[in-house]
Amino acid sequence: MSVLVKNISKVYGTQVAVNTISFELKKGEIVGFLGPNGAGKSTTMKIITGAISASKGEVSVCGFSINDNPKEVQKRIGYLPEHNPLYLDMYVREYLKFNASIYKIPYSEVELIIEKVGLTPEVSKKINQLSKGYRQRVGLAAALLHNPEVLILDEPTTGLDPNQLVEIRSLIKQVGKDKIVLLSTHIMQEVEAVCDRVLLINKGELVADKNLIELKQNQAQIIEVEFDFKIEKQFVNRIQGLKSANNIHDTIWELTFKTKEDKRSTIFDFAQENGLKILQMNAKNKNLESLFRELTT
Incomplete structure (x- = not known):
């Protein structure tokens, strides 16, 4: 079980949204996908799911090519987009049964997933009556309903309160034990709490692929210091054992x-x-x- 992204690019007119990026995801990995707004994260995720096509490059999911076997790929992917698309006038159970009918899944699976994502207290409400946190749970339930091998989550915890954050993070860690999870977020603490590995994209290019354990083991020490007047960098570089010096503002280094x-x-x-x-x-x-x-400024 793997996701293989090889030299994919996406070009809109003269604008390069994604520029020749490659990586591989394996079973049991929860991978954080980071980058500034407009870096190409959502575009990359949409290419992997088959929602949009790449301008060039190849994507395979569990051995199936997105170009040659898009339906086989989509069967194996659960996708929660950044803007969670829900039918707001449907009841929670009704909506999930509707999704189950598309996948030809027994309705008994709907009850199991409702319990798994913690939707039981809200199951008889219409989706438009739910809080942001519970709407995210409905989207996550829909993504998990067909028991996909790959789970792609684009900003899944946006707008959640601290208690909801803890619950959704716990759920992601639980389901990630036997799946591949690709998680896009701007919350660094979330990545450090949930993920095993991080991919960092900037201006459409992959600039880092780091194992979080290695990152923590190889941590450098940073000291922020403010002197009483402005000094030159060559003077600061005299400090013994210094690797680098960055003048943040005026007298602050x-x-x-x-x-x-x-x-x-x-x-x-x-x-x-x-x-x-x-x-x-x-x-x-x-x-x-x-x-x-460091890598995006």
């Missing part, structure tokens, strides 16, 4: 060290030796958010 050793004392000694005063200093690890900023 972001200093990166490739070590777990606390380097605040080194910066303090540097300031004292050179007649500088430190107005504030904060240490932080190089997490997913800082990697995102």
